[in-house]
Amino acid sequence: MIRDITIGQYYPADSVIHRLDPRTKLFGTMIFLISLFLADSIWAYVLATAVLAAAIRISKVPFSFMVRGLKAIVILLLISVSFNLFLTDGETLVKLGFLRITKEGLYTAAFMAVRLIYLVLGSSLMTLTTTPNELTDGLEKGLGFLKRFGLPIHEVSMMMSIALRFIPILIEETDKIMKAQMARGADFESGNLIQKAKAMVPLLVPLFISAFRRATDLAMAMEARCYRGGEGRTKMKPLKYKSRDRISYLLFFLYIGIIIAMRVML
Amino acid sequence: MGIKAVNLNYIYGQGTAFEQYALKDVNFEIQDGEFIGLIGHTGSGKSTLIQHLNGLLKATSGEIYVNGENIYSPGYNMKALRSKVGLVFQYPEHQLFEVDVFSDVCFGPKNQGLPKEEIERRAREALSLVGLDESYYSQSPFELSGGQKRRVAIAGVLAMEPQVLILDEPTAGLDPRGRDEILDQIDRLHRERGMTIILVSHSMEDVAKYADRLLVMNHGEKLFDGPPKEVFKHYKELEQVGLAAPQITYIVQDLRSRGIDIDDNITTIAEAKEAILALLSGKEKT
Incomplete structure (x- = not known):
């Protein structure tokens, strides 16, 4: 269940996309997400599909791996599709009792579904090809200009990378405690909602305690290595744009340009 | 209560790029009342193996018979199995959650659905078995020392009155005195109550002192199976798989040479x- 979340899971492979600067990938993903909301014609979606398919192909991440991220949004997808399908006014196509499907409803539902799926695929492509460390480095540098407005960018990105770093550890810890309590006869599966919620107590209390213990240990270890925030801190691998990044930026602008042109002209 | 494993295989992450054998064709039979020492270097499959014995992990292929019954046969009562085969995990104090020591120990028997008097009788007995008297009952388990916490956690499993007790490195991170106390208490359970014990350990001295029989695991396979004296004769092979014989064996060998x-x-x-x-x-x- 928890393991199905592909966001924050890195798939190691050797591809151009893996080697891109994280800032480029962040920007590219953002462009792609914006383009999905700008696209309003079938041709624009064809273009978006082609771009996404090409990117997935180049990334060498198996498609089956990408689709796993979709499991998490199945319910959201079903709800939004059925709302759009049944509750849009317009030309009636089919009538089932009090439910009716309109032509406009069918269109919006289809666009909505494609949009949601592409949103998830696009962003998981980024997280699958970028290690959490690169990602936060990219965010820190890419948003560095906000420091001038007094925002603690370094601290926020450090917190983010620590949080990401601890996801697998906490999953493992949950698994361990769950098993330990199951060995003592605990039952996490059967029973009604209230019984299930009560059954979580023997899991959550030890989990919280261990999370706090790990947090104090980590803070101690960081202080022991003289960590004192972002000021004057240098990077072991400073981010630097290469020619592949410049080409990518060019492609991004070209792509968003075409999408905008399509919106204006079609 | 005998445990028998037949052609046990367990594969991690089957069907993904990270597929890996954690257990490979493991066979053994444990008789009633034996004291088994399970040794192997880190990642040799010891922890995976013991989680199979009370059904927490299901083998990819192979069978496990407890008292002659196949635990993978449909309709087998896993919950009943878990109260027959008690498993104490590594760092068991991390599973404590109740407000006081006594109710934490009661958690296991309560899950077994026993009447209140029986639950309390078992909790008292389990706590006295691990050497904690009534003054500890109402204390918060989080305020105890490391060794005391561990004893509370072990009592939590003992209170289910298992016939087989499996302990995964019960002495890790304890001082020498805490270690000896825990091991002596386990030994007493074995001698006085005839409990079958499976002790996972990294200390060759400990298993040499307490176990009647050793199982040595390496890369998911059973490497040796026999009394400690037999197994430690292979000390050269043991060294190759990252283990060793007790230090005293080396001294004896040196004297002989x-x-x-x-x-x-x-x-x-x-x-x-x-x-x-x-x-x-x-x-x-x-």
Whole structure:
């Protein structure tokens, strides 16, 4: 269940996309997400599909791996599709009792579904090809200009990378405690909602305690290595744009340009 | 209560790029009342193996028979199995959650659905078995020392009155005194109650001292199976898989290589002491 979340899971492979600067990938993903909301014609979606398919192909991440991220949004997808399908006014196509499907409803539902799926695929492509460390480095540098407005960018990105770093550890810890309590006869599966919620107590209390213990240990270890925030801190691998990044930026602008042109002209 | 494993295989992450054998064709039979020492270096499959014995992990292929019953047969009661085969995990104090020691120990028997008096009787008995008296009952388990916490956690499993007790490195991170106390208590459970014990350990001295029989795991396969004295004769092979024989075995081997005629079956310090004293007194006479 928890393991199905592909966001924050890195798939190691050797591809151009893996080697891109994280800032480029962040920007590219953002462009792609914006383009999905700008696209309003079938041709624009064809273009978006082609771009996404090409990117997935180049990334060498198996498609089956990408689709796993979709499991998490199945319910959201079903709800939004059925709302759009049944509750849009317009030309009636089919009538089932009090439910009716309109032509406009069918269109919006289809666009909505494609949009949601592409949103998830696009962003998981980024997280699958970028290690959490690169990602936060990219965010820190890419948003560095906000420091001038007094925002603690370094601290926020450090917190983010620590949080990401601890996801697998906490999953493992949950698994361990769950098993330990199951060995003592605990039952996490059967029973009604209230019984299930009560059954979580023997899991959550030890989990919280261990999370706090790990947090104090980590803070101690960081202080022991003289960590004192972002000021004057240098990077072991400073981010630097290469020619592949410049080409990518060019492609991004070209792509968003075409999408905008399509919106204006079609 | 016997446990028998037949052609046990367990594959991690089957069907993904990270597929890996954690157990490979493991076979063994454990008789009632045995004290088994399970050794192997880190990642050899010990922890995976013991989680199969009470059904927390399901083998990819192979069977496990507990009291002659196949635990993978449909309709087998896993919950009942878990109260027959008690499993104490590594760092078991991390599972404590209740407001006081006594109710934490009650958690297991409560899950077994026993009447209140029986639950409390078992909790009292389990706590006295691990050497914690009534003054601890109402204390918060989080305010105890490391060794005391661990004893509370072990009592939590003992309170379910299992017939087989499996302990995964119960002495990790304890000071020498805490370690000896825990091991002596486990040994007493074995001798006085006839409980079957499976002790996972990294200390060759400990398993040499307490276990009747050793199972050695390496890369998910069973490497040796036999009494400690037999297994430690293979100390050269053990070294190759990241293990060793007890230190005293090396001293005995060293003495032998220097021409002193001492029994090479020695695996504990007590035995070595006797043998050396016997040799010395023999010399005095001549």
